[in-house]
Amino acid sequence: MQKITPCLWYDGQAKEAAEHYIAIFGGDSRILDISYYGEEAPGETGSVLTVSFRLAGQEYMGLNGGPQFPFTEAISLSVDCADQAEVDRFWAALSEGGEESRCGWLKDRYGVSWQIVPNELPKLLADPEPAKAERTMKAMLSMGKLDIQALRDA
Numbered sequence: 001m002q003k004i005t006p007c008l009w010y011d012g013q014a015k016e017a018a019e020h021y022i023a024i025f026g027g028d029s030r031i032l033d034i035s036y037y038g039e040e041a042p043g044e045t046g047s048v049l050t051v052s053f054r055l056a057g058q059e060y061m062g063l064n065g066g067p068q069f070p071f072t073e074a075i076s077l078s079v080d081c082a083d084q085a086e087v088d089r090f091w092a093a094l095s096e097g098g099e100e101s102r103c104g105w106l107k108d109r110y111g112v113s114w115q116i117v118p119n120e121l122p123k124l125l126a127d128p129e130p131a132k133a134e135r136t137m138k139a140m141l142s143m144g145k146l147d148i149q150a151l152r153d154a
Contacts, residue, residue: 005052006077007061009069010110014062017110018053024093028057076105076113084118084148091116091145104146118148 010017015034022029032052037043043064051062079094081087091100094116097109104116121140127133132154139154140146 002059005059005061007063008112009063009065009071011067011070012047012064013110014051014064015048017108017112018051018060018062020109021055022053024090025055029053029055032059071107071111071113073105073107073113076115078115078117080117080119082119087116087118087146087148090114100144102144103140104143116146118146118151120148121146121151124151124154 008014008017015031018031022031030053032054033050034048034052035050037045037047037049039045041049043049043066048064050064053060053062079090081090087104091106094108094114095106098111099107101107104121105113106116107113121136124136125133125140127136135154136151139151143150
């Protein structure tokens with residue numbers, strides 16, 4: 001059992017969001033548990049309160065807490081991608097119905113911020129040749145979805 005589990009606060013869409021993410025990530029991804037509002041709770045009796053789920057081996061909790069606390073970019077989920085095909089696949093799936101941003105960032109249809117990052121990027125940004133690292137940074141800052149070959153060529 002992991003010691004720390006991120007809890008994502010939704011406005012009634014926790015189960016829908018968990019199912020959406022599970023369909024995208026597949027593999028070691030599934031719903032682990034669902035709890036429901038009881039008669040004494042502030043939510044509608046019988047509606048979903050929490051959804052515990054796993055995405056690619058990492059556990060999360062989705063809480064249907066209401067509209068008081070919307071998501072912001074202050075917290076994001078970073079997806080480590082092995083190649084351009086993964087970048088393209090996760091970018092398309094997670095941005096559908098959401099909002100694309102800059103530097104590999106997007107918001108999904110639920111407002112959760114994601115970073116879709118090729119695992120090669122940190123190495124390129126830490127290139128021992130400072131001018132190369134700076135060109136990579138400049139190229140990245142001009143992109144929405146990250147293009148690995150363009151980052152390499154910078």
